[in-house]
Amino acid sequence: MRLGSYLLWAAVATATGILVLLGYFVQLDAIPPEGWLQSIFQLRLLLMRWAVLLAGVALFVGLIHLMAVHWSKVSDQARGWGYSAIFLLAFLATLILGLIFGPDSAAVLLFFNYIQMPVETTLSALLAITLALAGFRLLSRRPDLISAIFIGTAFLVLLGSGPGLIPGGSMLDSFFGGLRNWLAQVSAAGGARGILLGVALGSIMTGLRVLLAMDRPYGDE
Amino acid sequence: MMGLDLLGLAVLGLMIILLMIYLAIGKRQAPIFREIPAFEALKGAIERAVEAGERVHFSLGTGSVIGTDVAPALAGLATLAEIARVTSLSDRPAVVTTGDGAMAILAQDTLRSAYTQAGALDRYRPSAARMLGPTPFSYVASLPSLLSNEDASVHILMGAFGAEGALAADFGERRNCFVMAGTDDVQSQALLYATAAHPLIGEEVFVGGAYLRRDKAHLASLRVQDAMRFILILGILLGAVLGLLGVDL
Numbered sequence: 001m002r003l004g005s006y007l008l009w010a011a012v013a014t015a016t017g018i019l020v021l022l023g024y025f026v027q028l029d030a031i032p033p034e035g036w037l038q039s040i041f042q043l044r045l046l047l048m049r050w051a052v053l054l055a056g057v058a059l060f061v062g063l064i065h066l067m068a069v070h071w072s073k074v075s076d077q078a079r080g081w082g083y084s085a086i087f088l089l090a091f092l093a094t095l096i097l098g099l100i101f102g103p104d105s106a107a108v109l110l111f112f113n114y115i116q117m118p119v120e121t122t123l124s125a126l127l128a129i130t131l132a133l134a135g136f137r138l139l140s141r142r143p144d145l146i147s148a149i150f151i152g153t154a155f156l157v158l159l160g161s162g163p164g165l166i167p168g169g170s171m172l173d174s175f176f177g178g179l180r181n182w183l184a185q186v187s188a189a190g191g192a193r194g195i196l197l198g199v200a201l202g203s204i205m206t207g208l209r210v211l212l213a214m215d216r217p218y219g220d221e
Numbered sequence: 222m223m224g225l226d227l228l229g230l231a232v233l234g235l236m237i238i239l240l241m242i243y244l245a246i247g248k249r250q251a252p253i254f255r256e257i258p259a260f261e262a263l264k265g266a267i268e269r270a271v272e273a274g275e276r277v278h279f280s281l282g283t284g285s286v287i288g289t290d291v292a293p294a295l296a297g298l299a300t301l302a303e304i305a306r307v308t309s310l311s312d313r314p315a316v317v318t319t320g321d322g323a324m325a326i327l328a329q330d331t332l333r334s335a336y337t338q339a340g341a342l343d344r345y346r347p348s349a350a351r352m353l354g355p356t357p358f359s360y361v362a363s364l365p366s367l368l369s370n371e372d373a374s375v376h377i378l379m380g381a382f383g384a385e386g387a388l389a390a391d392f393g394e395r396r397n398c399f400v401m402a403g404t405d406d407v408q409s410q411a412l413l414y415a416t417a418a419h420p421l422i423g424e425e426v427f428v429g430g431a432y433l434r435r436d437k438a439h440l441a442s443l444r445v446q447d448a449m450r451f452i453l454i455l456g457i458l459l460g461a462v463l464g465l466l467g468v469d470l
Contacts (some may be wrong), residue, residue: 025233030224055287055323062322062352069348080370120358127384130391134415137394141418150414192407195423199405201449202427203292205442208236210295214438215430216334217298217327 010213017211019044067091090115157183239448243441252440259401259419260432266375266399267304271311275374277304278367280389281328282380282404283320283357290381293405293426294324297379298331299439300429304377305335309344316371317350319380320360325352357385364392378402378417379426387412394418 023044031037070084078084090111097107135154138147159165160180166173209215270277281297284290301317308315317328328350336345353367354360368376376393378386382404390413393400402413403421414420424446430439 021233025226025230027224051287055285055321058286058321058323058326059352059355060322062325063355065322065325065347066352069351072348078370080366083366116359119362120356123358123362123385123388127388130388131412131415134387134391138415195407195410197453198424198446198450199407199427201446201453202296202424203405204233204236205240205446206292206296206427208233208240209299209438209442212237212240214442215295215299217295217331 006216009218010216013216013218014211014213016047020047021207021211063091153183153188156180236445236449239445240441243444243448244437247437247441247444252444254428254431254443257421257425257428257432259403259421259425260429262399262419263375263377263401264433267307270374270399271308273374274312274372276313276371277308277315277375277377278371278373278393278398279304279315279317280364280376280378280380281317281319281321281324282378282382283360283385284324284381285321286323286327288381290405293403294319294380296427296429298327299436300377300379300433301328302331302335303430303433305332306339309336309339309341313372314344314346314349316367316373318353318360318364318367319350320352320354320357322352322355324380325350357383361385361388361392364389365395368392368396368398373398375399376401378404378413379421379429381405382409382413384409384412387416390417 019040023041026041028041031041067088070087072078073084074081074088094108094111097105097111101107135151139151156176157180160176160178160183166176206215210217267277269275279297279301281294281301284294286294301315305315315332317325317332319325319328329347332350333342333345336342353363367373373393373396376390376396376398378389378393378401382389382402383406386402386404386409390400390402394416399419400417401419401421402417403426404410404413405426410420410422414422427446428439428443430436431443
């Protein structure tokens with residue numbers, strides 16, 4: 001019975017995947033307005049709409065699950081339960097205000113503008129400091145030629161881009177500006193294209209494995 | 222036929238045919254791949270974590286299942302299956318987090334399958350895989366307390382990450398965790414190279430299943446990637462030579 005249900009899910013996933021994938025190789029205007037091909041194409045659109053709907057439902061399920069995890073931490077008085085309690089209070093307050101006054105109301109925007117936005121902006125600022133420190137740490141952690149080239153290139157690009165580092169209009173400014181452009185547009189772009197080819201091949205093969213039911217992230221019993 | 226991308230279909234068909242051929246050949250002739258230091262180090266780090274009663278944290282990134290950047294997270298799920306199987310019998314099994322609800326459900330399914338295969342289904346807890354936050358920075362903001370509360374000593378990032386991936390890796394480094402990180406975005410890979418002790422570059426994020434599980438399908442797909450890479454290189458070289466000769470393609 002279990003084997004039967006697994007085969008059914010694999011068949012449904014494979015058939016749906018092939019149908020949606022083939023849609024990317026066929027242009028809409030090439031399909032006759034009537035007939036079975038048009039029906040299949042409409043079925044593909046319907047499946048994609050279902051996917052968007054299901055992703056929305058999954059987000060809701062994920063939030064409920066997240067709330068349940070934090071609720072159990074509070075009730076068990078597990079380590080860090082105070083943060084979980086704050087999370088639950090903020091979650092419920094936002095949810096209730098959103099349900100009563102609507103997502104665009106001043107009450108909900110208050111939470112967004114004065115809590116979420118500042119926190120996310122702070123993290124963005126922290127990112128800049130983190131990267132600068134990571135650059136210094138890199139040389140002590142992996143003291144090799146590649147790390148030296150990485151840091152050296154980053155330094156040269158900073159010299160060529162950072163305002164105020166070199167007097168504007170000077171020969172040095174023009175030299176480092178040109179060097180920065182060459183690094184970004186020639187060497188970095190060439191390397192990135194090579195990496196992207198590998199990433200694209202890896203992505204396609206990962207997709208094909210799921211499509212052919214060799215990988216079954218939707219249950220593998 | 223007009224409106225049909227025949228070249229795209231031909232390339233896809235070629236990849237499927239090569240996959241089947243390598244699956245058949247793989248039974249007789251095992252492939253040999255280059256060593257990837259991050260995966261070699263990961264095996265030792267997981268063993269140490271299991272022995273020390275510490276936890277493995279696996280992040281599937283902030284991408285969505287229906288997004289175009291789902292591939293690294295799907296590859297991450299294949300790696301997760303093996304890590305979950307290895308850690309299922311430890312005192313503190315692996316914990317998985319993601320920024321997407323649907324991906325959290327897939328992670329729960331992957332964990333349950335791994336526990337079933339390890340004969341430890343009674344130890345499976347759905348709360349081991351969860352969504353931390355729906356936006357990239359809300360997800361990352363939750364990581365420090367999670368790593369601390371769960372006593373994580375191995376911090377694996379395999380999924381879609383933007384700039385927030387650098388912070389996610391750095392939070393692990395600050396706790397002296399073993400940090401392995403890979404994603405599909407080239408700019409984020411550069412950030413992870415600087416912040417993570419064991420970065421995965423390029424397509425290395427997709428090879429976890431082949432390197433850790435030695436699974437036939439994963440090994441065969443890796444050989445297809447290599448074959449297709451050679452075909453692409455030959456095509457690029459041929460195009461360059463023809464361009465030099467003045468042939469307009």
